[in-house]
Amino acid sequence: MKSFAQIGAGCLVLLTLGSASPAAYAQRLRSPWDGQAVTMTDAPYTCPQPPAFAKSLNAESYYTDEHHSIIDPVKQKAFRDATEAPTHLGEWAGQAADAYRTTGSRAGASCVYALLEAAAKAQAWSAAMPTGQGSYEQKWLLAGVAMAYLKVRDSGVGTADQDKAIQKWLGSLANRARDYVEGKRSNPNSDAWNNHGYWAGFAVAAAGIAIEDKTDFRWGLDAYKIGVGDIRPDGALPRELDRAGMALHYHLYALAPLIMLAEMGEANRIDLYAENNGALHRLVKLCEAGLEDPTILEKRTGVTQVVTLPYGGSDIGWAVPYVRRFPDANLSALIAKAPWVRYTTWGGEPPE
Numbered sequence: 001m002k003s004f005a006q007i008g009a010g011c012l013v014l015l016t017l018g019s020a021s022p023a024a025y026a027q028r029l030r031s032p033w034d035g036q037a038v039t040m041t042d043a044p045y046t047c048p049q050p051p052a053f054a055k056s057l058n059a060e061s062y063y064t065d066e067h068h069s070i071i072d073p074v075k076q077k078a079f080r081d082a083t084e085a086p087t088h089l090g091e092w093a094g095q096a097a098d099a100y101r102t103t104g105s106r107a108g109a110s111c112v113y114a115l116l117e118a119a120a121k122a123q124a125w126s127a128a129m130p131t132g133q134g135s136y137e138q139k140w141l142l143a144g145v146a147m148a149y150l151k152v153r154d155s156g157v158g159t160a161d162q163d164k165a166i167q168k169w170l171g172s173l174a175n176r177a178r179d180y181v182e183g184k185r186s187n188p189n190s191d192a193w194n195n196h197g198y199w200a201g202f203a204v205a206a207a208g209i210a211i212e213d214k215t216d217f218r219w220g221l222d223a224y225k226i227g228v229g230d231i232r233p234d235g236a237l238p239r240e241l242d243r244a245g246m247a248l249h250y251h252l253y254a255l256a257p258l259i260m261l262a263e264m265g266e267a268n269r270i271d272l273y274a275e276n277n278g279a280l281h282r283l284v285k286l287c288e289a290g291l292e293d294p295t296i297l298e299k300r301t302g303v304t305q306v307v308t309l310p311y312g313g314s315d316i317g318w319a320v321p322y323v324r325r326f327p328d329a330n331l332s333a334l335i336a337k338a339p340w341v342r343y344t345t346w347g348g349e350p351p352e
Helices: 073-082 084-103 106-121 132-152 160-184 195-211 214-229 244-267 272-292 295-301 319-325 329-337
Strands: 005-008 011-014
Touching: 073 084, 084 106, 084 132, 106 132, 106 160, 132 160, 132 195, 160 195, 160 214, 195 214, 195 244, 214 244, 214 272, 244 272, 244 295, 244 319, 272 295, 272 319, 272 329, 319 329
Parallel strands: none
Antiparallel strands: 005 011
C-alpha cells in the first residue's frame, strides 16, 4: 500500500491506522448500509437514459482570485455546461438508489445497475484529466456513484457480469484519484492537502469497500487522519480559513467527507471519531457555530462570509449521521429547517 507521507519541519511522518482492530480487516469491507434490511417491492421507478459519456473532461475553475473565493458567473456557466453529464450520472444514480432504500423499489435498484453498467462499458470519465478541475470532478463522480452502488449492491437485482464491470470501472476511477493526490503530495501547499485530499480519501475508501480492496480503503482512511491532524484547537482548518469569504463554506465542505469517512470506519469497527483526541468534534462545533453565526468565521478571516440560505444538503447533510451518534439539539434543529439533506457527491441521502 502507498501510505501518505506528510512532510513538515524537515521530518517524515508515516500515517498508520493504529486504532483499527485486527479483525476489522479480516472480514468483508462493509458500508454504512450493510445489514439494513430492505423489503423488495414493485414500486415503480422511471429510469432516465444515461447521459452522454466521454472518457475525459475539460473543465476549468470559475474562481478569479488567489483565495478561490470570488466567482466569475461566465466561467461558472461554462463549468456547469462542461460537467453536466457526470453530474447527472451521479445525481440520477443516487436518486434511484434512494428510491430502493426508502420504498424497496426493485426498479430503482435496477436503474442504478443500468446507469452504472452503461458508464462502466463506456469507461466514462476514467482517463487522465487535462485539468486539475477535471480531476476534482472525477473524484466527486467516484464518491457519488460508489456510494449509490453500495446502497444497492446487496439488493440481488444485479448480475455477476454487471457487478464485475461496475467494480472494474470504480477501481479505475479510484486509481486516478489516488494518482492525482499522490502526485501533489510533495508540495505542502498543493490542493492535495486541503478538502480535496479528504474528498479523494472518501471517494477511494468508498470504492475500496465496493470492490473489496483493503488497500484503497486504508488509503482513504489515511486521508482522514491527515484531515483531522490539521484541525486546530479552536476547530479551524488553516487551509480552509485561507478561502476568505468562502471560509465557512469550505469548512463545511471539508467536514462532509471527514464525517462520511468516519461513518465508513464505524461500519468496519474502526473508531475514527476518536482520532487526534476527537479533533473532528472540534471542527463540528466550529461549523455548527458558523452556521448559526457566520461572523464567527468573519472574525477569523477579516472578510464577510458568503452565505446562501436556506442551508441544504452540502451544508448540513453531514449532521444527519453525526447527531445519531452524538445527539445535539442545535444541530437537529438545523437539520429540521433544511429543505433537503441529500447531496449528489455522497450518493444522495446521507447514512442514518
